[in-house]
Amino acid sequence: MKRRTFVHIGATTLGALPLQGFSTLDFTAPAKPQWIIDLIKLNDRGFDNLFAAQIVDTTKKAYGAIKDGEEIPNVQSSGHFIAKAAIALANPESQYYQSADLLKKVGLAAQYLLKAQHADGTIDLLSTNFHSPPDTAFSVEKLAPAYVFLKTSQTKGVEPVLTALKTFLQRAGECLIVGGIHTPNHRWVVSAALVKLNELWPDPRYIKRVEQWLLEHIDLDPDGQYTEKSTGGYTPLVNRVLITIAKGLNKPEIFDAVRKNLNMTMYYVHPNGEVVTEASNRQDKGTIGTLENYYYSYRYLALRDQNGEYAAMCRLIEKTCFPKMVGSLDAYLEDPSFWRELPGSKALPDSYAKAFPHSGVVRIRRGNWDATLLSNNAGFLTFHKGNAVLQALRIAASFFGKGQFQSAEIKQEGDAWVLRNKLEGPYYQPYPVDQIDPTGNLDKMPRSNRQKSEVQYLDYTVKVTEIKDGIAVDFDLSGTDGVPVSLELIFRPGGELGSVKAHASKPKAFLLSAPTGSYTQGGDNIQFGSGLVEHQAVQLRGALPAMDAPTVYVTGFTPFKHRITLT
Incomplete structure (x- = not known):
């Protein structure tokens, strides 16, 4: 584990924002903004089901x-x-x-x-x-x-x-x-x-x-993320409760941890307003994450700091997931100073290539598309273009039952982001005679004591570079020749695939033999290629099970050199 830095908690005075104690609220006062009233009316929904339960x-x-x-x-x-x-x-x-x-x-x-x-x-x-x-x-x-x-x-x-x-x-x-x-x-x-x-x-x-x-x-790493990295669940919760603690104990220095996380989160936003969840250590890993639970923290500190970027995040959340904000209505009602008008918006980052090494994440965004690279993750890349989503790119080889690729780190080399892994597949010689257990108990004869022979190797190198309107992913698998390879492009359910062929026996599996394929969701479209189908063994021994999602396969054998473009 990389060494983490910590925010020291001291005892200083609370800042200038006036706060009303939540034990003395008056909800009959005619000062509620329309958005609060709208949420109160949304809160009224669902009572009949609760009464029945x-x-x-x-x-x-x-x-x-x-x-x-x-x-x-x-x-x-x-x-x-x-x-x-x-x-x-x-x-x-x-x-x-x-x-x-x-x-x-x-x-x-x-x-x-x-x-x-x-x-x-x-x-x-x-x-x-x-x-x-x-x-x-x-x-x-x-x-x-x-x-x-x-x-x-x-x-x-x-x-x-x-x-x-x-x-x-x-x-x-x-x-x-x-x-x-x-x-x-x-x-x-x-x-x-x-x-x-x-x-x-x-x-x-x-x-x-x-x-x-x-x-x-406070367990905040240099990237601005908490230990659990739970962007779709516990991270916004931690931000909110830290604000509660800072207010209640007059410790405004705690706000610095929240600010650092909120600053990082602005770079974790997909073009459609979702949040990156693939690096999470908790239940939200790889789920569709929306930003409603960040609203309290962004609004509180937008008002306190008069921060235009935080205000812009609030407006983005209101636009993309307002009904979900009702889940935190109690927090919005506790402090009427929270209802004040937001400051003017400042443009949010929407064109960048930024690494978060302590989180094992690289984020690339250019306007209406973005890509996320992930270390220590078999689904090492995602690509979003509006609501059209490639939710994972994976590659595996049938190499001694352990050929599912993932990389321990992501390195920047020139204009490329590079992921690597090296596997070996040895065979083993007879056990040293002087160490053989007289009862033949293999538990007492660990394989590590055997001499290796006929060792096979497989090297993976994956390079991700930007191209016009998207990215290119170059794969190079070499070492042992003739190893079957299966490359998976896993799309979010609900869209429509084009120029692909259904697999003969695997449900939700498609083969890409054409030069390019397409995936369309609503008015958004991802073009991908190039195609290659040298075999139909899409689920290789030792690879992760297929995801319950439409998946396009590119297949071949080592040495495997192939480029996938996503635009």
Whole structure:
């Protein structure tokens, strides 16, 4: 692992942006901008399904709970319902404002939370974690604002619900001041939850625990990315909770880590507003990632810093995925200063070739197309042209069952980005006579002690260069001759392929024997070539399984020298 640099957390004063404590909000004030009102109305959607998912049979153990999509009642679904409902009950723009019926359902869900909470204050994430402090923190993050929204809603009969939520939250606080974590981001989620609890019910133990986690420093690498590299999931979450911590503890130096990540993320944006996810270490790896969860951080710091690039990112997010922003509406409502008009936009970077070596990523973008190169990844290249997406380029050879190519690093050599790998396939001689186990137990005769012979080698060199309106990828596989090679161009499902031939027996597999092929999605089109089909063994032994996506194959034998262009 490359050595990481860390942001030191000190104790300096908070900056000039006025912040309103979220325990004193007034949602009846006529100052909401239209985008907030639009999100409140979007938040109203889906309640009928949640009502149908609530267990109303008083004989059931999980009475009051909300079931998830797999019919499992759980704290997370129930807490989500409470958080969503609290927003609706507190805002006059909602059709459910001060609804007695909705409040009754919230009260049942709140009582379920108390029943599901363990004596130590923890809750379970039934899909994987039990007696889990970090999952408790995730719930606190949503339910602490919900408590405030309900309190300020002045809904008739809200007091018993507030009492139940206060009990749940304070019990949760007891586990968070002593409980452990699993992953790096959990430290900051736990800390942010404790900050929110401290704003409601000040307790020096909460702050002491936050300071203890902060002693570990923020795990930010020189590229501006956090350890988990989870651009589609945990990275924007970390940005948001770090802002919560910085505000709550008067530590504005923490904002520097968020700024560095936001600056990096501007270079991870595809032309259609999606975000690069292929380098992630978490569940979002290779998924279609959108930017809605970055909105809070970009807007907060755009206003604080009067930063035009951050403002432009906000406007891009509003344009490309506004409905998804409703998932963070509680964060937008907590601080009315967040509603102020954004500064003017400054042009975002859209023409660059930039390496992020600590993340193992190279990004090339020229206007409406971009390419991502990845080290330590079999899908070592992606190419986006608007909504037409080559989601992975892979190559493998049937070389001793280990011929799937990936490169440990990406080097810049002149105008090319170069990826390499070298494999060997040895055979082994009889075991040294004086070391043979008398029982013939092979576990006691490791193969490393055998002499190698007939060693075969396979060298991969892949060079990526820019050409007019796109890129060229040059492949050179040499060493052992006559090895079958299969090159995969894996496209995003939903588009239309042209000038390719369906494979005789493999579903979603196509062969490129024509000079060029095409992939079209909506009004966007990728041209690719050149074609080569010397055999039809597209799934080679030792290669990764085919992806569930339309895949075009180019096939040959070593020595294999071939160029693929993408425009």
